Amino acid sequence: MIAALLLAAGTALGGFADLDAVDRQVAVFTGFPVGAVGGAATxxxxxxxxxxxxxxxxxxxxxxxxDSVLVQCGDPDGWRLFVPVRRAGPAAPDAPAALAVKRGDAVSIAVEGxxxxxxxxxxxxESGTIGAWIRVRPVVVGKGRxxxxxxxxxxPGLVSLQLP
Structure with missing residues (x-):
């Protein structure tokens, strides 16, 4: 009974999850702050x-x-959230998008499955902006191309190929 009262009192006094901490963890996970392209949309x-x-x-x-981050509380009756990630929108016709990779740049090629x-x-x-598909060639030591x-x-510096 006392434990239930303490739990209820803690909840009434602001005993809720720290949503600022959730935002910070999502920013660390994505590598981008809230509102930035690649980070949480809001x-x-x-x-x-x-x-x-x-x-x-x-x-x-x-x-x-x-396109979104799954945040899960590991408690037995834990909760989960889906946090949408901000994607690059189409550029205005008079403002060309900045190139993230230029032809000849060294890149890391990530193959993920x-x-x-x-x-x-x-x-x-080839050159391209974030989200664009370009031709790349792995660097190998030895003979042949x-x-x-x-x-x-x-x-910038990272391209990815998703396998089914």
Whole structure:
């Protein structure tokens, strides 16, 4: 009975999850602040009244498209949130988008699939903006030319190829 009263009193006195901390963890996970392209589109809704998470939060991408972050409380009756990620919108016709990768740039080529990710150095064979698909070539030591492939620009210096 006393424990129930203490729990109720803690909730009434602001015993809810720290939503600012959730925003900070999402920013660390995505690598971008709230509102920036690649970061959370908006802060977590402050009207939410979530129980404090005693076992910690787990963050992961909701899907391979990386369009939202799944935030889960590991408690037995924990909660989960989907935090939308801001994507680059179409550029205004008179303002060209800044190139994230230029032809000849050194890039990391990440190949990702269900449960794995490997990367290797490569070279961009075309220029492009974030989200664009460009031709790249892995850098190999030895004889012969490696095969070219198409990969999507994630950020400057990083391209990705998602496997089914």
């Amino acid at each position: 802060p977590v809704d402050r009207r939410l009244k979530l129980r404090p998470c005693r076992t910690g939060l787990a963050l992961s991408w909701r899907s391979a498209a990386q 269900d449960g794995f990710s490997v990367s290797q150095p490569g070279e961009a064979l 490696p095969a070219e492939m198409h990969a999507q620009i994630v950020r």
